[in-house]
Every structure is written in C-alpha cells, then in structure tokens.
Amino acid sequence: MTNEKDNLAKSNQEQAVAAWVNHLNQIRLDTLLSSLRRQDTNLRDALRSIDEAVRTINLEVVFTNRGGVKGMHGFIAEVAEVGVGNARSQVQGQGAVYQWINNNSPVDLVREGLGIQQKFVASGGRLGLGAISEHLSKYPDFLADGGKYQIPLDHYEAIRALNDLPAEEAGKFLTRSGDGPSLKDWQRVRDFFADGSVSIDALEPSTLEYHQVQREVYESTLGAERNSLHSTDRSLRDEAYQQSRPSLRQAGTATATAAAAEGGAALVLALAAKRREGKKFKDFSEQDWIDVASATGLGAVQGSVRGVSLYALSNFTATPAAVASSIVTAGFGIAEQAHLLRVGKINELEFIQNTELISLEASVSALSSVLGQILVPVPVLGAVIGNTVGTVMYRAVSTSLSEREAALVERYAQEQRELDAQLASEQQELLEALESTLTDYIDLLERAFSPDVEIALAGSVELAVELGVDSEDVLDSQEKVSAYFLD
Structure with missing residues (x-):
C-alpha cells in the first residue's frame, strides 16, 4: 500500500x-496568436490612413485646386505627412500620432502635442529657409511656444550637411557654380543660423522629399508607401514568430x-x-x-x-x-x-x-x-x-x-511453459533425425560419384532407390543396361 x-x-x-x-x-503560442491578431488590426488601420490621405488630397486639394499651381504641393505635403506618419506608427501598433490643422493657423500639423509648421518651398534656391524667416517674422513666438519647422527630407539633409561643413572645407570642395551645393549655398545657410534666432534643432525632416508630393506623383508616392507598409508588416510578423519559437x-x-x-x-x-x-x-x-x-x-x-x-x-x-x-x-x-x-x-x-x-x-x-x-x-x-x-x-x-481469474492466468502461463518444453523436445528430435538423414544422404552421394566405376555404379543404384525411383527402372543388372542402350 x-x-x-x-x-x-x-x-x-x-x-x-x-x-x-x-x-x-x-x-x-497564445502570445504569438495574440500578436498576429493585433498585427492584423495594425495593418488595417495603417492602410486606412493611407487611403484617407489619398481621398482627402483628391477631394479637398486637387479637386478644389487649393493653393493653385504653385501652392498646391504644400497642402498635398501636409495631408501626405499626416497619412504616412500615422500609417508608419499604426503598423507598429502605436496608434495615430498626427493631426491636420486645416484652418490657416500658425500651425499646420500637430504631432503628439507638438505644433509643426511645414515649409515645402524650393523657389529662390534657399531650401525653404526664406519661408521660415517670413513665418517667424509674422509669428515671433512660434519657436518660443515650442513649435517646430518641418521641411522636405532632401532639403533638411542638404541644410544639415552645409551647416556642419567647416569653412576651410567649404572653400576647398564647394564651387561657386555648377551642379550640387555651391559655396553660395553654404554661405546662405551659415548666415541664416548666424543670428541665433533659429537653430538647426528647430528644423526637422519630413518623411517625404520635395518631389514626392507634387500633383503628378503623390498617388504613386502613397502607393509605394502601401507596399512599404506590407513589407514592414511581414517583418513584424516574422519577428513575432521568431520570438515564439x-x-x-x-x-x-x-x-x-x-x-x-x-x-x-x-x-x-x-x-x-x-x-x-x-x-x-x-x-x-x-x-x-x-x-x-x-x-x-x-x-x-x-x-x-x-x-x-x-x-x-x-x-x-x-x-x-x-x-x-x-x-x-x-x-x-x-x-x-x-x-x-x-x-x-x-x-x-x-x-x-x-x-x-x-x-x-x-x-x-x-x-x-x-x-x-x-x-x-x-x-x-x-x-x-x-x-x-x-x-x-x-x-x-x-x-x-x-x-x-487469477488461477486462469496462472494456468495459462503454466500451459505455455509446458508447451515451450514440449516443442523444445520435439525440435531436438527433429534435428537429430535430420542430422542422421543428411549423414546417410551425403554417404550415398560420395559413393555415387566415386572415381571407382564399380563403386559409383553401385552407389548410383542405391541413390536411385533411396530417392524413390521404381526398381524396374533402375539399371542394376547387365541385362537391363544392354536393353536400355542397345534395344
């Protein structure tokens, strides 16, 4: 017990x-399934943000010709930034972060409480810095109140590179004309930040470049973003799977x-x-x-x-x-x-x-x-x-x-043991009989195939009889041998 x-x-x-x-x-496994279900929602929300951006641009900007030929791309950029920024955050499961302020106020966008003024301007060759100066003169407290200026990604990278370039290198590597940034561009950027009213940290890059928000290409830009979201989604799902292994x-x-x-x-x-x-x-x-x-x-x-x-x-x-x-x-x-x-x-x-x-x-x-x-x-x-x-x-x-029932089991086991002993005895008897028969058979074969003709003849007769050949068919006499080969 x-x-x-x-x-x-x-x-x-x-x-x-x-x-x-x-x-x-x-x-x-439950964590993996939960992550995949959440990712389904995340991707759906992200794609919806892109679709809403395309629809808003089509109906509220392009259809109404808002901003005209020269200013339309600025409104396209604002809506596209909201759509792309929200989508990239949503596909990561972090929710929408941008809001479009559509009322001609000092702020174009709000991102998690931060007021942003967008400047997608290429005229004058100043990479939008002139437009920033004009806005700041009109709203001098914009930066002091925590605002930020957002410019095209390619413009920001160019301004940052020029601002970080030392004077001796600028004079050595930049030209006064030709393709790419010039010495004049470098001087213009240095002059803009020289008085300290605007620092480089007051600027931030958009998620898009200047050329990507033009009227002719914004649909393909947002279409490419949809593909990028699907790629990000696949990577996140694969990461969740790898973590669940x-x-x-x-x-x-x-x-x-x-x-x-x-x-x-x-x-x-x-x-x-x-x-x-x-x-x-x-x-x-x-x-x-x-x-x-x-x-x-x-x-x-x-x-x-x-x-x-x-x-x-x-x-x-x-x-x-x-x-x-x-x-x-x-x-x-x-x-x-x-x-x-x-x-x-x-x-x-x-x-x-x-x-x-x-x-x-x-x-x-x-x-x-x-x-x-x-x-x-x-x-x-x-x-x-x-x-x-x-x-x-x-x-x-x-x-x-x-x-x-226990006795039946025991009796069955005893019967099996007795049967094993009986079969073992019978097997031994059969083996002994087989050994004896094989010995006699091998002895007959030796005599039947002896080099001595007389012994071979006698052995062949004995072998034929042993193998069951009818005695009348056995050539065991001179008369039978003559009759078989001559008659």
Missing part, C-alpha cells in the same frame, strides 16, 4: 512537470525545473522510506545518508532527461506534454527491466509481461492527465487531479481480479 502511494506521488510529480512545460508552450534558454529552464522537481520528490520519498523503517533523522547512519543522496541524485538526473525530452517532444513533434512524460517514464521502466534481464534476475517472458504493464500504466497516466486538464482547465492542477483519479481507478480495477 505504501509503495502504491509513493508511485502515485511520483506519477503526480511527473505529470505536474509535464503540465507545466505544456503551460509554458501554450503561453508562447522554442529556445535553448527555455529548454534549459524546463530541464532545470524538472531536475529540481524530480530530485526533490526522490529526496522526500527516500527520507520517508527510511522513516518507515523506524529510524529518526538523528539516528541516520552514514550509509543511510548515502542512500538518500544516491536516490536524490538519480531522481535529478532522470528529471533532467525528462525535462529536455518533454521540451523537445512537445515542441518539435506533435506530442502532447503528458504523453511525452509517459513515454519517458515508460522508457526508464523498460530500461530497468532490460538491465534485470541482462543480469539474469528475470526471464524473457517476465521481461515482456513487465514492459507491457509499464507501458499500460504510462498510457493510463497520460490519458488521465489529458482528460483531467480538459475537465479542470487550471494549469498543472487539472493534470494532477486527472492523473490521481485515473491511476487510482486503474489500480482498483487491475487488482480486482477474482481468484478464479
């Missing part, structure tokens, strides 16, 4: 570890936890066994502690094997953790029976019977744990309850055989 309780406790501990590993796997770190955690749990269970059971012998802890001998330590160490090793096997089987094959744990348990049990067979403590029939019983008990444990987890959907607890109930029921049924 005590041994059954120990086995049940150990089985519960094993299935608890399996349920915990399964719970870890489920959390990882089984990892060596989590496998190590599962292995260490299983080793600690199984080693701890082995320690408790070993101490309990010593206490049942009537020994108190203070009376333990050195050998007692060696026995306890040995059992604990073996349990920890088995737990390590169980942990890494559970993690591998439940993640890299379609094997539930409860079933994986039972496979490992059965493997340990069968390995022990194989050792007993090798050292001669059990015979082959006992080995087969014991391994069948071990496999059956492991299957009952796995099935009970799975059903328990379904009926009691509480991580670990459901598996332990299911395993306890299923194991107790199985052992109650397995020990309820009547004496008659």
Whole structure:
C-alpha cells in the first residue's frame, strides 16, 4: 500500500512537470496568436490612413485646386505627412500620432502635442529657409511656444550637411557654380543660423522629399508607401514568430525545473522510506545518508532527461506534454527491466509481461492527465487531479481480479511453459533425425560419384532407390543396361 502511494506521488510529480512545460508552450503560442491578431488590426488601420490621405488630397486639394499651381504641393505635403506618419506608427501598433490643422493657423500639423509648421518651398534656391524667416517674422513666438519647422527630407539633409561643413572645407570642395551645393549655398545657410534666432534643432525632416508630393506623383508616392507598409508588416510578423519559437534558454529552464522537481520528490520519498523503517533523522547512519543522496541524485538526473525530452517532444513533434512524460517514464521502466534481464534476475517472458504493464500504466497516466486538464482547465492542477483519479481507478480495477481469474492466468502461463518444453523436445528430435538423414544422404552421394566405376555404379543404384525411383527402372543388372542402350 505504501509503495502504491509513493508511485502515485511520483506519477503526480511527473505529470505536474509535464503540465507545466505544456503551460509554458501554450503561453508562447497564445502570445504569438495574440500578436498576429493585433498585427492584423495594425495593418488595417495603417492602410486606412493611407487611403484617407489619398481621398482627402483628391477631394479637398486637387479637386478644389487649393493653393493653385504653385501652392498646391504644400497642402498635398501636409495631408501626405499626416497619412504616412500615422500609417508608419499604426503598423507598429502605436496608434495615430498626427493631426491636420486645416484652418490657416500658425500651425499646420500637430504631432503628439507638438505644433509643426511645414515649409515645402524650393523657389529662390534657399531650401525653404526664406519661408521660415517670413513665418517667424509674422509669428515671433512660434519657436518660443515650442513649435517646430518641418521641411522636405532632401532639403533638411542638404541644410544639415552645409551647416556642419567647416569653412576651410567649404572653400576647398564647394564651387561657386555648377551642379550640387555651391559655396553660395553654404554661405546662405551659415548666415541664416548666424543670428541665433533659429537653430538647426528647430528644423526637422519630413518623411517625404520635395518631389514626392507634387500633383503628378503623390498617388504613386502613397502607393509605394502601401507596399512599404506590407513589407514592414511581414517583418513584424516574422519577428513575432521568431520570438515564439522554442529556445535553448527555455529548454534549459524546463530541464532545470524538472531536475529540481524530480530530485526533490526522490529526496522526500527516500527520507520517508527510511522513516518507515523506524529510524529518526538523528539516528541516520552514514550509509543511510548515502542512500538518500544516491536516490536524490538519480531522481535529478532522470528529471533532467525528462525535462529536455518533454521540451523537445512537445515542441518539435506533435506530442502532447503528458504523453511525452509517459513515454519517458515508460522508457526508464523498460530500461530497468532490460538491465534485470541482462543480469539474469528475470526471464524473457517476465521481461515482456513487465514492459507491457509499464507501458499500460504510462498510457493510463497520460490519458488521465489529458482528460483531467480538459475537465479542470487550471494549469498543472487539472493534470494532477486527472492523473490521481485515473491511476487510482486503474489500480482498483487491475487488482480486482477474482481468484478464479487469477488461477486462469496462472494456468495459462503454466500451459505455455509446458508447451515451450514440449516443442523444445520435439525440435531436438527433429534435428537429430535430420542430422542422421543428411549423414546417410551425403554417404550415398560420395559413393555415387566415386572415381571407382564399380563403386559409383553401385552407389548410383542405391541413390536411385533411396530417392524413390521404381526398381524396374533402375539399371542394376547387365541385362537391363544392354536393353536400355542397345534395344
């Protein structure tokens, strides 16, 4: 009875570890599915922002010819910045960040509370710096109130490069005319920031370049942004998948936890066994502690094997953790029976019977744990309850055989043993008879094929008779030989 309780406790501990590993796997998969569902929403919102930007530009800017030929691209840039900026934030799951202030106020856009004035101006060759000066003279408190100027990305990069270029290098590498930035451009940028009313930090780049917001190309610009959003979405989904994959770190955690749990269970059971012998802890001998330590160490090793096997089987094959744990348990049990067979403590029939019983008990444990987890959907607890109930029921049924049924089983086993002995005896008799027949047959062959003609003739006759040839057809006399070859 005590041994059954120990086995049940150990089985519960094993299935608890399996349920915990399964719970870890489920959390990882649930997190992946949740991330993918959120990403569906993120992509949908981002694409909607692009569509709304295209629709607003078409209806409120292009259709109404707002800003005219020279100023239309400025309004296109404002709406496009809102659409692209919001979409890039939304696809990352961060929500919309831009708002378009469509009322000719000092602020064109608001980004998370920051007022922005956009200047997409190329006339005069000043990269929009002249337009910034005009706006600042009209609204001198714009920067002091926390505002910011936003200019095309390509303009910002050119201004930044010129502002950072030392005078000696400017004189050496820049020309007074020709393609690209000139020495005059460099001087213009330096003069703009010289009085300190506007710093380079008061400027920021747009997400778009000047040429991308012209009337003829804004649709293709926003169409390319849609493709970019899809690419970003795929990258985010792949990142979520990579994060959800089984990892060596989590496998190590599962292995260490299983080793600690199984080693701890082995320690408790070993101490309990010593206490049942009537020994108190203070009376333990050195050998007692060696026995306890040995059992604990073996349990920890088995737990390590169980942990890494559970993690591998439940993640890299379609094997539930409860079933994986039972496979490992059965493997340990069968390995022990194989050792007993090798050292001669059990015979082959006992080995087969014991391994069948071990496999059956492991299957009952796995099935009970799975059903328990379904009926009691509480991580670990459901598996332990299911395993306890299923194991107790199985052992109650397995020990309820009547004496008659037990006698039938024993009689069947005895009949099998007697049959084995009888068949072994008959096999030996057949082997001896076969050996004798083969000896006579080989002797006949030697005489039939002897170099001595007379011996060969006599041997051939004997061989023919032995093989069942009719005596009338055997050439065993001079008359029969003459009649066969001459008549």
